[in-house]
Amino acid sequence: MNKKVETQGKKIVLSQTVKLGHKTAKGQVVTDPNEMFFEAERTPSFLTGSEVIRAAIKRANLDVSVAYPITPQSEAAALIGELFAEGYVKEYFRGESEFAVMGECAGAAFGGARVFTTTAGPGTMRAMENFPMWAGSRLPIQVCVTCRGINSPLSIQPDTLEIYYLLETGMLVWHAETAQDLYDWILGGFLVSEQPDVHLPLALCCDGFFVTHTKDTVLLQSDEMCLPEYDPYRSPVPCMDMECPPVRMMRDPFIMKSNYISYMTHASWQQEVHAAVDRARKHTKVLMGGSLIETQNLDREILIVTSGTAVSQGREAIRLLQEEHGIKVGLVKIKSLRPFPHEEIREATANAKHIIVPEFNVAGWLAREIKAVVPNNERVYAGPHVAGGMTMPSEVIVEEIKKYLGVGGQSLGGRG
Structure with a gap:
């Protein structure tokens, strides 16, 4: 079964250094995303939303995932752990808390890794301080937010109030209606987030239980395909390597020199983050059939x-x-x-x-x-x-x- 997507003649832009056609350690073929999304044959599978997350990450050529259990994303996090055990994810571990998870994801992304994690409800709230930091640091981390109640009295049922809190963090924010949206947009999300003129984190939201725990028919490409690896050197800011150590992030901190310099730096940087969100529009449209x-x-x-x-x-x-x-x-x-x-x-x-x-x-x-x-x-x-x-x-x-x-x-x- 083929799924054709109208792209209005546009294509997903790839790194000039990407190598297509070679095999990963698991034997998957690194495939042009334009072929994966718009040309490859797809087979229907009957899956829960959590299983869909696993299916997408299996094809995502992921470097790092950090997990912390909170309903309703716990099953998805555990399934990604299975992919790590099978060799499809390079590094995986459980963080000390939701806040710690997002800090550890940032560390991996600073080092040039493709990073994915999941959270929900109160976990999103506890992690919230990290999200503007991700955006300001231009880290293309993807977090799947499986929305649930955040207020007391506690509820683990679906409620999209947490999306409201995410809207002004500087992140890209997408909202999946179906398991098919969720699958396609996880894979597409990496490609949009990692574009040099975007390079921002993505909060891919879905309604917990309604999407994560119900079963639906989803069209999947062969799991012998996977995305090209992330090229951190396309980033608009340097990734941290031996020639760009972490200390450079805070060398001569401007806040110690002049409040005026601090104000101007933050104002211009926040404007650039918002501009990058808008530049993501043209890339997102390609993945979403030509329109948002x-x-x-x-x-x-x-x-x-x-x-x-x-x-x-x-x-x-x-x-x-x-x-x-x-x-x-x-x-x-x-x-x-x-x-x-x-x-x-x-x-x-x-x-x-x-x-x-x-x-x-x-x-x-x-x-x-x-x-x-x-x-x-x-x-x-x-x-x-x-x-x-x-x-x-x-x-x-x-x-x-x-x-x-x-x-x-x-x-x-x-x-x-």
Whole structure:
């Protein structure tokens, strides 16, 4: 079975020093990612999301993974440990805590390694200090964030509030709807993060349990293929080797010399990190089929605009609204949150009178992002919301839209 992806004539850019066709120690053939993603035959496999993470890392030519158990990512971390035992991952160990894991990942990336780890919920919060450091240090580490509740009373069920905290760390942030997204974007994430004009960490988010612990059919390339190895010398800043020791990072610390120099250094560096996020746009589009969004029926006056598994619930809600109530609704699926698809969303929603944003969190952070980029943002309705691991039946979205439109009950506007 072949999976063709529209790339608009563009290709994944490779290092000039990469050697294709040779075999790794495990006998995998180092393959051009353009062939892996757009040409290679794929076979359907029925896997959980955690098993999908294992399948992707098996083909990722990974150097280092550091693990610390926290539900719902613990199984994925353990499965990566199996890959280490089998020889597909060069180094793997358990850190002392989530905070320690992210520091150890940074050390490996500073040394020029391709690094992957996983976290979730309170683990993400404990590790949070490291993420802006990764971005500021231009470390292309990938962390798979299997979203769960972060607030007390404790919940291990899905909640995307932690994505809200990640949005301004300087990282790339993608939000997978399905196990297929998760698989493709793990492999593609390394290729985007490692581009010299990007070279930033990636938080690849998925909704815990809904994606990690349910089974789905996923199309996989042969596991005899793997990505080209990471070339750390394409980095916009030097990796640490014998000629660039760690001490150079803090030689003559500018903060000891002048607050003014410190302010200017941080201001310019943060601007560069944000610019690098935007430069990732062109590379990300190649891996995501030519656009950071996916759309259906944009000619309709009502659009559901959302990300992650709320997209799946939205698809079913659209079917129910059409079949049971004759209400026609279109869909916009947001794949990448950083870089954010400002222009695509403005264009997709240009003719919509009502923009509905269902979310698996109480804050409504995605609706805020959309309101900030669309004209006449009173069209944006933030909701429905569920939080703390509550499911969002498609019927809830249906009823919310009916109320909003004043169909079969009092409109939201009428309730003040």
